[in-house]
Amino acid sequence: MPTMISRYGKSLGYELLRNDIVGDSLIQVVYLQRLEKHAVTWRFILYRGSNGWLINTFNFADDIAAAF
Numbered sequence: 001m002p003t004m005i006s007r008y009g010k011s012l013g014y015e016l017l018r019n020d021i022v023g024d025s026l027i028q029v030v031y032l033q034r035l036e037k038h039a040v041t042w043r044f045i046l047y048r049g050s051n052g053w054l055i056n057t058f059n060f061a062d063d064i065a066a067a068f
Helices: 004-008
Strands: 011-022 026-035 039-049 052-061
Antiparallel strands (some): 039 052
16 A cells, blocks of 8 residues: 555645635635645634634545645
């Protein structure tokens, strides 16, 4: 089974693509992770509950079209 580094290469950094705010308690943040051979998008959904902000959901996709 190939490792992530052998498939995508080493990380070259990341860029913030989108920061969407919905109301006072929900935020979606999307990052592009730049790698030597490919790019991956990371999507985080944060919810503000009674104890502050929490990551409610996160996922990544190596389908670069997910960035749009």
